[in-house]
Amino acid sequence: MFLSIIYIIASITFILGLKMLSNPATARNGNLIAAAGMTIAIAGTIFLFRDDHGQALHNYGWIFGGLVIGAVVGTLAAKKVKMTAMPEMVSLFNGMGGACAALISIIEFNHLAAGIHASKGISLGDIFPSSSDYSAWTGEMLIIIAGLVIGAVSFAGSIIAWGKLNGKIHDFAFKGQHIINMLLLLVIVLLASWLISVYHNANMLVFYVILLLSLLYGVFFVLPIGGADMPVVISLLNSFTGVAAACGGFLYNNKAMLTGGILVGAAGTLLTILMCRAMNRSLKNVLIGSFGGSAHHTAGIKAQGSFKEVTLSDAAVVLTYAHKVMIVPGYGLAVAQAQHACHELEKLLTSKGVEVKYAIHPVAGRMPGHMNVLLAEADVDYGQLLEMEQANEEFSTTDVVLVLGANDVVNPAAKNDPDSPIYGMPILEVELAKTCIVNKRSMKPGYAGIENDLFFRPKTSMLFGDAKKVLQDLAGEIKNL
Amino acid sequence: MTTIIEKIALYQDYIYIVILMVFLGIEVIGRVPSVLHTPLMSGANAIHGVVIIGAIIVMGKAEADNYLALALGFLAVILGTINVVGGFVVTDRMLEMFRHKK
Numbered sequence: 001m002f003l004s005i006i007y008i009i010a011s012i013t014f015i016l017g018l019k020m021l022s023n024p025a026t027a028r029n030g031n032l033i034a035a036a037g038m039t040i041a042i043a044g045t046i047f048l049f050r051d052d053h054g055q056a057l058h059n060y061g062w063i064f065g066g067l068v069i070g071a072v073v074g075t076l077a078a079k080k081v082k083m084t085a086m087p088e089m090v091s092l093f094n095g096m097g098g099a100c101a102a103l104i105s106i107i108e109f110n111h112l113a114a115g116i117h118a119s120k121g122i123s124l125g126d127i128f129p130s131s132s133d134y135s136a137w138t139g140e141m142l143i144i145i146a147g148l149v150i151g152a153v154s155f156a157g158s159i160i161a162w163g164k165l166n167g168k169i170h171d172f173a174f175k176g177q178h179i180i181n182m183l184l185l186l187v188i189v190l191l192a193s194w195l196i197s198v199y200h201n202a203n204m205l206v207f208y209v210i211l212l213l214s215l216l217y218g219v220f221f222v223l224p225i226g227g228a229d230m231p232v233v234i235s236l237l238n239s240f241t242g243v244a245a246a247c248g249g250f251l252y253n254n255k256a257m258l259t260g261g262i263l264v265g266a267a268g269t270l271l272t273i274l275m276c277r278a279m280n281r282s283l284k285n286v287l288i289g290s291f292g293g294s295a296h297h298t299a300g301i302k303a304q305g306s307f308k309e310v311t312l313s314d315a316a317v318v319l320t321y322a323h324k325v326m327i328v329p330g331y332g333l334a335v336a337q338a339q340h341a342c343h344e345l346e347k348l349l350t351s352k353g354v355e356v357k358y359a360i361h362p363v364a365g366r367m368p369g370h371m372n373v374l375l376a377e378a379d380v381d382y383g384q385l386l387e388m389e390q391a392n393e394e395f396s397t398t399d400v401v402l403v404l405g406a407n408d409v410v411n412p413a414a415k416n417d418p419d420s421p422i423y424g425m426p427i428l429e430v431e432l433a434k435t436c437i438v439n440k441r442s443m444k445p446g447y448a449g450i451e452n453d454l455f456f457r458p459k460t461s462m463l464f465g466d467a468k469k470v471l472q473d474l475a476g477e478i479k480n481l
Numbered sequence: 482m483t484t485i486i487e488k489i490a491l492y493q494d495y496i497y498i499v500i501l502m503v504f505l506g507i508e509v510i511g512r513v514p515s516v517l518h519t520p521l522m523s524g525a526n527a528i529h530g531v532v533i534i535g536a537i538i539v540m541g542k543a544e545a546d547n548y549l550a551l552a553l554g555f556l557a558v559i560l561g562t563i564n565v566v567g568g569f570v571v572t573d574r575m576l577e578m579f580r581h582k583k
Contacts, residue, residue, distance in 0.1 A: 014528050015505060021524045021572075022513035028576040031524050035569040038531065042565075045534045049541065057541025059551070066540065066555050070562020077563070078570035089571055090523045097530055097564035103557035104535045107543070107550045135488065235522055241529045248535035250495065260531035262499050266506025267525055271518065278515065362515045369518035376578040387515065 006044035007256035013037025014260045018267060041256050042067075083377055084334040087367040091162040091234045094241055098154030101244035102211070105148035108251060112140070113202035134199050140251065141196045147247035148207075149188060149214045154240040156218025161230050161237065164222070173224035178288060184217045221287075229286050231367040232275050236283075239268025278362035281425065307443070310461035312470070315437055316477035322399035324355045326391065328428055329371045330364050332405010332440060336467035339378035342404065345475045346380070352478070357384050359391035359401075359428050361409035388428060395432035403430060403438040405467050407445070411452045420450060436460045439470050520575045527568025533561030 013033050020030025049057050081089045163169030191210050195201060225233055246261025276283050319325055333342060346356045364371045372385060386394065403410055413420040414427045430436050436459055445451055454460055463470060489496065513521055540554035
């Protein structure tokens, strides 16, 4: 079959694409190769697919209509989105994939149920040749329900994660939520095993109850997790959707779906663990010991002493006469769209003979690598970006650290306050530098909702205001010096 | 017990694929620098859009009078396509920015 060859090629492009995506030099081509593989797989399916009775697909109008609408919406959304909103977008796309998997399961279940009710008994043997009818039933039911549950959880969770990242939904946790989550999961598993184990038991009501509970579980699963941990959650949900897609691969005996889905499921899980490791926390800690419970705790360590402000002109002088300046970008830089202004300031300082570097915390911003993407957009030279370990070695020889809208990733509490929710997370040790200028919009705590002792230290001075405006004004002051 | 062993034997091709893909997935991205975490996540997100193939099959097999299947299948094709197209385009946009630096 020609289609089998197309699917083999598609599978290879997915593997190759993923491999090339993990190397900066080949990443872009890797993405294009995977996209090409996907295109031929989709075209091949439309024109060459034959079911077990040798029937081609029909409803071409609907299929092409859906493809066109989806392609237009997807392209527009992807082109229009601001760099700062990229993580939300990925979460939203992921939710679409999850919903797609769940919808397939709903249709297939109805198909199965209709077959039984019409008592013609659709020949399950076609899908799983040489197996007994019962074995085929349990197998197909298991896959349909797995696709439904995983897809629905991924969809609901992604939508909540999307809402949290753009500030529409706030952290919400109530006492005993984890117990309720466990119960929900237990009920889903019990209902599912009942549907699966009883032969020809296509109970609609139970099926839709499972769907509803799965959606609810997805919502409750993500709601209590702090916004700062959303990248980890999105990565995890990403791998969930991969597994849901693989369920479709089982269902249609489709190896391209199976390889693509499992590949993403495995890679996504590893990526999730890598992200957790970057924060020196376990996945369990992120999912259960969430920041949500720390609200009462933080009230205790408020308002410790006073902070000092620095004027723009003073800051300009300090920066210009420094030998070495280290810029620590954070989410504040991203929201203010200040990456270009930041690059301008950096060029200006360099032209005055100052050595300027960037210290990039792996989880600064809303996603790992978020800062790298932003600064790359502003044409910042690659060689000036230091990873956390390198940066921490260089802070002791740095004259001025300029913190731009970063908070939790420079909070010394992660090092010396065992009670702090972020205790144990590796941080950028900016307090080693001679002076530290912190740009923030206000004294409000960061995303994790905890006070930052750094702002009250004698070496630190605060420069309030929107990052973009402050950087432009700073550049103006420096030019006038 | 015997039924479980029978099933494993029956589905052994799939089991092999799943096991190998799990290790391949882990191996392939094992050494990714943190710079590429966001594009990689986004690219992987686009790849699991293969679920669109399932949506196309479901849509293409739906009988003309099965309005539930037609409506849900249509929706599934749209959502799946958004996942695939949006995912690849957004990844390309991210990676395009890396290209400028030399």
